[in-house]
Amino acid sequence: MKLSVKLFAGFVLISVLFTAVAIVNFRLSEAVVENTQWVSRSQIVVRNSAALQRNIIDMETGLRGYLLNGNETFLLPYLQAKDQLPGLIQETKTFVSSSPDQTRNINDIVALQQRFMHNYAEPLIQLKREDVTNTTSDAFETRLDELIMGEKIIIDSIRTAFKEFNAYEYKVREERRERLNKSINNTRQLSTILTILSVLLGLSWAYYITRLISNRIIKMVTLADQVSRGDYKTRIIDTSNDELSQLSHSLNRMSTTIDETFTELDAKNRELDQFAYVVSHDLKAPLRGIEVASRWVEEDMGGQLPAHVQEYLMMMRVRVHRMENLINGILALARIGRTSQAEEEVDVNQLLVEVVDMLSVPKNFKIDTQAHLPTLHTVRIQLQQVFSNLISNAIKYHDKETGLIAVRHHETENFHVFSVSDDGPGIDPAYHERIFVIFQTLQERDAMESTGVGLTIVKKIVEWQGGSIWVASEPGKGSTFTFTWPKEPRGDQ
Incomplete structure (x- = not known):
């Protein structure tokens, strides 16, 4: 497998894992949001339930006050609660529409409230008003007592119904709260596990790729170092067949080329050493012969040589010495750095x-x-x-x-x-x-x-x-x- 494919596969795997983490977190967060919304909605339901109960109690309080003294002013709480109840009832029904039990409970409360109003409250108000204008009779007193007793019974039933309604709501809300806490904990745990897994996988893959590349680069550096030290026969063994393998093969070819070049250079140097020997031996010998011959001429002729001929012979020997020094200088220059x-x-x-x-x-x-x-x-x-x-x-x-x-x-x-x-x-x-x-x-x-x-x-x-x-x-x-x-x-x- 090529190195680029390994790198790409690692990045894809890590990306997929992080995408999975994101998706799981999103889904868990939806559950958390849903439970949070339900808890919030339950709080509103309980608040509305309290408001409904308070309005019904206000109706009862206003009715009793009116029945005691016959003053219409005491009916104001009753009338205000009567106006507010429809809206509260409708809003509460909307919030509990997903719960059949609570829908049934709120309908029972509404039915009791309607019975309270139509069967007891309104008749009592009407009866009290008639009592103000007519003479009180035994029949009136009996009727009033019956209505008051029935009103008390219905109000107690309403209170009981609200207790059941609120108890059910508290129970379900507690269950939802537990589910919410469980969802939050699950989200935290799963997110932590997936994040740690992603990090570990990323680090492991990075370590694998780093080791893979660094080990092979170290081999290449080792080869280059050995080549620089004169070991031109060293080679890198690489069977991965990827991009770095091509570089390894190139370095092996370079090492082979350098080995061949230096082998050829050694041969050339040996030829040069042989040439230097030839120059030193074969060229210096004739020069020494010329110098010796010039001295023989001077010795044989004695003092009979003209001055200008003696000058020529001296010049000849000087230039022979110059030629010999020049040969020695060339040989010394050629040998610099070639001998240890x-x-x-x-x-x-x-x-x-x-x-x-x-x-x-x-x-x-x-x-x-x-x-x-x-x-x-x-x-x-x-x-x-x-x-x-x-x-x-x-x-x-x-x-x-x-x-x-x-x-x-x-x-x-x-x-x-x-x-x-x-x-x-x-x-x-x-x-x-x-x-x-x-x-x-x-x-x-x-x-x-x-x-x-x-x-x-x-x-x-x-x-x-x-x-x-x-x-x-x-x-x-x-x-x-x-x-x-x-x-x-x-x-x-």
């Missing part, structure tokens, strides 16, 4: 003492070396070559009989910085880059013996070590060659 050389602790002050002794500095030249130069862990012969070439050039190209050559040092975070300064003729800035190019000299070779390879060797050694070299100079103001030498040994870089 051991690193060691190098005291730069002691090294410069040896360089000065080896160069046989003229007595009229002074070498001013800074005290307390550092001790480096590096290839001794290469640092010696750099200082030797720079100091010997400063002496060779000096234009005065006396001269001062100064060696200075300072440090940066990652490099030792050395400089070799002289008070010689200086170099035009236009030639600052040219002097580091092989075979380039600023004077005619017949005027100044030089192969044009020395500064090229210096530049290659410094850059191979990981540093850089440059010159600061102007005509008539001397020259300062500055180069950097890494603090960290090349083997650790």
